[in-house]
Amino acid sequence: MTEQNWEKRIAYLGPEASFTYLATQAIFPSEWLVPCATIPECIEAVAEGKVDLAVVPLENALEGSVPLTLDYLFHEATLYVTGELQLKIQQHLMVNKAQKDKWESIKGVYSHPHALAQCHKYLFYRFSDVPLHQTTSTAAAAKFVSENPDECIAAVGNAAAAERYGLDIVQSNIHDFHFNHTRFFVLSKQNKRLPQELSEGQAKTTFMITLPTDRSGALHQVLSVFAWRQLNLSKIESRPLKTGLGDYFFMIDVLADEKEPMMRGAMEELAALGCKVKSLGTYFTYLTSDEA
Numbered sequence: 178m179t180e181q182n183w184e185k186r187i188a189y190l191g192p193e194a195s196f197t198y199l200a201t202q203a204i205f206p207s208e209w210l211v212p213c214a215t216i217p218e219c220i221e222a223v224a225e226g227k228v229d230l231a232v233v234p235l236e237n238a239l240e241g242s243v244p245l246t247l248d249y250l251f252h253e254a255t256l257y258v259t260g261e262l263q264l265k266i267q268q269h270l271m272v273n274k275a276q277k278d279k280w281e282s283i284k285g286v287y288s289h290p291h292a293l294a295q296c297h298k299y300l301f302y303r304f305s306d307v308p309l310h311q312t313t314s315t316a317a318a319a320k321f322v323s324e325n326p327d328e329c330i331a332a333v334g335n336a337a338a339a340e341r342y343g344l345d346i347v348q349s350n351i352h353d354f355h356f357n358h359t360r361f362f363v364l365s366k367q368n369k370r371l372p373q374e375l376s377e378g379q380a381k382t383t384f385m386i387t388l389p390t391d392r393s394g395a396l397h398q399v400l401s402v403f404a405w406r407q408l409n410l411s412k413i414e415s416r417p418l419k420t421g422l423g424d425y426f427f428m429i430d431v432l433a434d435e436k437e438p439m440m441r442g443a444m445e446e447l448a449a450l451g452c453k454v455k456s457l458g459t460y461f462t463y464l465t466s467d468e469a
């Protein structure tokens with residue numbers, strides 16, 4: 178797609194064939210996808226209006242949250258979530274074709290820290306003495322291995338990356354647990370939502386809540402605000418406020434639309450309790466198809 182006829186520019190954690198790329202491409206097959214090297218670069222690109230949307234990883238079923246995404250959304254940017262994408266994650270060990278016969282003597286394994294952690298048991302038992310090197314994404318690791326044919330090294334990533342960078346998969350499905358999925362946020366400067374069609378239909382709202390200073394029972398009160406209204410929470414996580422030890426903000430996902438009367442009431446009550454609430458908006462979840 179050329180610059181003249183694109184409808185939307187969408188930044189994603191690249192390069193091409195990262196898991197973020199697969200999730201983005203599945204839901205935006207004909208938009209102009211713009212690779213960024215890091216999560217902050219993706220977020221800045223949308224915050225500065227260089228792109229219309231940005232897709233960043235948020236949480237993995239095995240490894241938990243991506244702290245950089247949560248912290249950047251709380252501390253650095255005022256953006257909204259327009260949709261959530263979920264992708265099944267399958268990790269493979271891949272090498273340069275020039276090194277295929279020697280793959281069992283690899284001298285280094287490259288990948289995104291989440292991907293290395295998802296394959297911890299395999300890498301620990303099979304290659305305990307081999308150093309692990311972190312890259313900005315799994316696709317960046319695959320690209321690096323493809324650009325260094327003389328080095329006996331491997332990357333961990335998806336099958337699309339092996340194909341895109343001309344690598345050979347020497348061990349398939351090396352992630353430690355079968356159920357391996359990642360959530361991604363589609364971010365925008367506007368509080369809009371992607372259409373409900375094609376989503377799984379359940380509205381979800383994400384709040385970032387700061388409690389009033391050190392009052393006993395404050396978190397309990399916050400949870401009660403949602404509980405007595407029968408507003409179902411699907412996630413709660415604390416992250417450091419970065420103002421001192423023991424200071425946190427809470428990220429809470431509520432399975433409801435922020436326009437519902439019960440949700441409005443909850444917001445009013447939280448304000449009355451002295452909480453600061455940053456809403457990232459209401460959005461739907463899209464289950465993107467399995468890895469190519």
Ligand SMILES: O=C(O)C(=O)C[C@]1(C(=O)O)C=C[C@@H](O)C=C1
Nearest residue numbers: 195196197234289291314315359
């Ligand atoms: O490295 C990639 O390919 C990414 O898209 C990032 C990322 C992550 O941040 O968790 C996304 C999905 C997988 O869990 C592994 C890595």
